Amino acid sequence: MTAKPRLILHIGTHKTATSTLQALMAKERTKLLMAGVCYPITEHPDYIDQHKHTAFAEALFHDDDSFRKEWARVRTEFDASGAHTLVLSAEGLSGPSKSRDAGIGRLYSAAKDFDILSVCLLRRQDSFVESLWNQRCKSGRTNKHITDFVKLPGVQRHMAYKDMLDRWATVGRVAAIGFESARE
Numbered sequence: 001m002t003a004k005p006r007l008i009l010h011i012g013t014h015k016t017a018t019s020t021l022q023a024l025m026a027k028e029r030t031k032l033l034m035a036g037v038c039y040p041i042t043e044h045p046d047y048i049d050q051h052k053h054t055a056f057a058e059a060l061f062h063d064d065d066s067f068r069k070e071w072a073r074v075r076t077e078f079d080a081s082g083a084h085t086l087v088l089s090a091e092g093l094s095g096p097s098k099s100r101d102a103g104i105g106r107l108y109s110a111a112k113d114f115d116i117l118s119v120c121l122l123r124r125q126d127s128f129v130e131s132l133w134n135q136r137c138k139s140g141r142t143n144k145h146i147t148d149f150v151k152l153p154g155v156q157r158h159m160a161y162k163d164m165l166d167r168w169a170t171v172g173r174v175a176a177i178g179f180e181s182a183r184e
Helices: 018-027 029-034 055-062 064-081 100-110 125-138 153-158 161-168 179-183
Strands: 006-010 085-089 115-122 173-178
Touching (some): 018 029, 055 064, 055 100, 064 085, 064 100, 100 161, 115 161, 115 179, 125 153, 173 179
Parallel strands (some): 006 085, 115 173
């Protein structure tokens, strides 16, 4: 009996160096492939923010047709690679949204022939909120004081780590790693 190929989902979270990890994996695609790991091209012009490796997450949570198209593209690249492990990374996979459950169901159906591991870096929530608030202030997306910002429903949902991890546990194993210790 042949072992299932492995699918590692790096699901973020926001403000945990996800973009840095993605850039490193993209730069080292050839070395990863030599080790049996396929990090497919997920930055392409079908999506507005193509440099953030969001195509997979955008398609997953958009609709069935978008996901089927993107999954077929990723799966074709993986199958052609000969690798035993597929790695997909998008911090948007950890974000709060009502559409998440439908997307997770799509992924579970499409990837049922994989051994799925979701890897999530978690930042201490006080540190996370401060970093998110600073980012949003700099970009002009908020003018609220941090004590008001932290009370916003969207910010609160971003910090509901248990709910997010429980959702991903429905498709496979979950590894939650503290960002502060991982950074060291």
